[in-house]
Amino acid sequence: MALDLTQLPKRDDANVGTMARGLVGSEILRIAAEIRELTAQGRKVCNLTVGDFSPREFPIPASLGQGIANALQAGETNYPPSDGVLDLRQSVQRFYERILGVKYPLEGIVIAGGARPIIYGTYRAVLDAGDTVIYPVPSWNNNHYTHMMGAKEIVVATHPDQGFMPTVEQLAPHLPQARLLCLCSPLNPTGTMISAEALQAICERVVAENRARQSRGQKPLILMYDHIYWTLSFGQAKHVTPVTLVPEVAQYTVFVDGISKAFASTGLRVGWGVGPPSIISRMRDVLGHVGAWAPKPEQVATARVLDDVAGTDEFLKTMRLRVDERLEALYQGIARMREAGLPVRAIAPQGAIYLSVQFDLVGKAGLQSNDAIRKMLLEKASFGVVPFQAFGLKDDTGWFRLSVGAVSMAEIQDALPRLEAAIRATLSAA
Ligand SMILES: Cc1ncc(COP(=O)(O)O)c(C=O)c1O
Incomplete structure (x- = not known):
């Protein structure tokens, strides 16, 4: 007879640490x-x-499903490289060049099991416990990642008349204290997007702040730009990125992205981070130890989908x-x-x-x-x-x-x- 452990207590706070509690x-x-x-x-x-998406209302691309089945059949079942399958990193590089107009080095691209590990990896790679994160509210999950890091937070409440987007005037007084600024556009939960003018002003302030820090030998302020929904914009709204508006901010900017929303593929778990190789390589090491890779068949299939220009469009x-x-x-x-x-x-x-x-x-x-x-x-x-x-x-x-x-x-x-x-x-x- 099996040892019956079904009555183990569901909760015992003494068993876990302060962070988890x-x-x-x-x-x-x-x-x-x-x-x-x-x-x-x-x-x-x-x-x-x-x-999330109901697969009935929003099925994934047929070629993605077929590609995963083919990759499994072909025996793509061992560990992927810790920064992601090379084909996929190359196709993300081309995808960004083709649609966003920015070309990153391959060392600036890391693949993970969805966008969440990319966010976690950014926090982990940039922050020490006790460092300060600044983020607007409403926004998605920054409070939880800040908590997991044991970081301090500065929360900026935004206004419906600004589409719940932060302004440079709201952020600027707090930037000197922060190590990480988290922005997201299009924004979960509001469905609004930051304007080019507002984002440009913020990025210029980040650059100015970092020039001052450099002269004092201090660590820079890093910008995490979560644009997981960037392919979903409507009407006149145009998605903008920090690095195309203010190229100098590229050395401080990490993009959070992946297939979850763009391809209605939340359950497939393929995300990527794009940014300066100095940060991305550390994120790769952090995520490698967590084992937060995207499954290999999904990576192989996603590479093919992104490279199918007409099909993807x-x-x-x-x-x-x-x-x-x-x-x-x-x-x-x-x-x-x-x-x-x-x-x-x-x-x-x-x-x-x-x-x-x-x-x-x-x-x-x-x-x-x-x-x-x-x-x-x-x-x-x-x-x-x-x-x-x-x-x-x-x-x-x-x-x-x-x-x-x-x-x-x-x-x-x-x-x-x-x-x-x-x-x-x-x-x-x-
Ligand atoms: C703004 C934002 N970033 C990241 C994620 C996480 O995406 P993933 O499912 O790829 O981990 C979500 C999911 O809802 C989101 O809304």
Whole structure:
């Protein structure tokens, strides 16, 4: 008979260190679990919570799936090189040259098991415990990475009128204290993008700060630019990068990127970091010890997909259209409710798979917090959304993230009247 260990305690804080004890679990996963429960009871929920894709709505490129199967068949099952399969690093190099207009040396490109290890690797390679990270909120997971590093943080709260993007005026007073500045565009959770003017001003300030530090023999301020959603931009919004705007900032900039969002491939786990070889080579060493490589068949297949210029362009165009039509439908629906006098507003979608929506209901009908609004929308309208609190924002401002990767157009069209009815019922009960 097997030794029965099934009763081992689920929790014993004495067993773990301070960092792990203090790490906060994902708020979004908690909400997603609530929705799963409702769905299991037979409720049809318009699930706008997960930053993921439903494979039914957004399948991966057929050539990517086939390429992975072929690579497995061909026996590509041993360790990949710790900085990634050479073919893939070369195809990332060409991809950046072709679409972004920047050519990096191969030593400036490292492959990992998704974008998360690239972020972790950047924090790990740049920071010492006690160093300071500066990042705007709302933003995705910087609070958790800062915590894992034992770093200090300076959090800059942004404003809806600036599309929740930071300005140089907000950041500049804090830059002298920081070792790492984290920016993201298109931004999770807001679906907004930084303008060329705003990013250029910030990058010029980073360069000026680093010139001053160099003359004092101090370590530079590094810029982490997470642009994992850069292929998903809509309308007039144009994705810009620090290094094309201010070439001198390239020596301090690490890009975070990968196939998760661009190719609807969150489960395949292929990401890359691009930046100065002096940082990228250390990230490779850190990630090598963690073993955070992307699986080899996925790497081999991704290289082929990126090099298929016509196929990639076509796929990315279709992704953009399909994400955009969903975001537009939601945006127009919220705009109509606003015109009808309801206390709601949305920011026009610019990029990523998200829409920022304010349900301005705090203090109305007994709703005291964003979480209370979230629960009401879920219960009364089967409308699942995530409050900005899950992205580091402290105040209950009524702002929420709506994510469209896992819903069909029909689900959105069905949900909008339910949403309107629930808001009206709540207001009339007030
Ligand atoms: C802004 C941002 N960066 C990075 C990631 C992580 O991507 P990956 O799934 O490739 O680890 C996400 C995932 O949601 C994200 O929203």
